[in-house]
Amino acid sequence: xxxxxxxxxxxxxxxxxxxxxxxxxxxxxxxxxxxxxxxxxxxxxxxxxxxxxxxxxxxxxxxxxxxxxxxxxxxxxxxxxxxxxxxxxxxxxxxxxxxxxxxxxxxxxxxxxxxxxxxxxxxxxxxxxxxxxxxxxxxxxxxxxxxxxxxxxxxxxxxxxxxxxxxxxxxxxxxxxxxxxxxxxxxxxxxxxxxxxxxx
Ligand SMILES: Cc1cc2nc3c(=O)[nH]c(=O)nc-3n(C[C@H](O)[C@H](O)[C@H](O)COP(=O)(O)O)c2cc1C
Numbered sequence: 001x002x003x004x005x006x007x008x009x010x011x012x013x014x015x016x017x018x019x020x021x022x023x024x025x026x027x028x029x030x031x032x033x034x035x036x037x038x039x040x041x042x043x044x045x046x047x048x049x050x051x052x053x054x055x056x057x058x059x060x061x062x063x064x065x066x067x068x069x070x071x072x073x074x075x076x077x078x079x080x081x082x083x084x085x086x087x088x089x090x091x092x093x094x095x096x097x098x099x100x101x102x103x104x105x106x107x108x109x110x111x112x113x114x115x116x117x118x119x120x121x122x123x124x125x126x127x128x129x130x131x132x133x134x135x136x137x138x139x140x141x142x143x144x145x146x147x148x149x150x151x152x153x154x155x156x157x158x159x160x161x162x163x164x165x166x167x168x169x170x171x172x173x174x175x176x177x178x179x180x181x182x183x184x185x186x187x188x189x190x191x192x193x194x195x196x197x198x199x200x
Contacts, residue, residue: 037101061096
């Protein structure tokens with residue numbers, strides 16, 4: 001099956017809309033990196049993917065990280081029919097661990113991320129171990145991950161066991177260092193929540 005737009009691995013394009021049971025796939029991806037940046041291939045997406053890969057490696061998850069770039073199908077999210085968004089909703093809901101990233105816009109997550117997550121019914125992310133990740137211009141808005149994104153994910157039923165990961169634009173040049181520092185404090189909580197053994 002061809003990959004849905006914005007997705008690096010295949011997902012069944014079945015609806016995840018209110019009033020319908022979440023679709024079930026026989027081969028769910030284990031770790032997903034999602035960017036809510038309206039700009040495609042953004043630095044936010046890059047740091048989300050790098051974080052997801054680091055988490056997967058640390059937890060010994062060998063399946064490839066699946067990427068969801070909401071910018072690739074932003075135009076359909078507010079329309080009545082949104083098959084690419086539906087496929088992405090399914091992929092995200094079936095993740096064991098999901099890194100959900102957004103640039104900070106107006107001290108919060110982007111409207112694009114909210115519009116996408118609004119497509120879920122209640123508890124649409126039930127049991128997904130989620131990592132809120134925010135990229136901000138100013139360190140003053142680094143708490144947007146804890147203050148705004150975490151409650152949104154919890155409302156959807158996700159488990160958010162570790163601190164939100166906040167990166168400033170100034171840190172993006174060496175995001176590996178920021179990822180290592182965040183992971184050192186977060187890996188154990190993520191492993192316990194996701195039912196994985198820590199690899200090291
Ligand atoms: C519309 C808009 C609103 C923004 N609002 C904020 C803000 O309130 N606080 C902040 O720290 N950065 C703000 N920024 C800066 C972005 O957070 C920053 O440029 C972005 O995270 C960089 O990631 P990117 O390269 O993936 O786009 C804003 C940027 C835009 C375009």
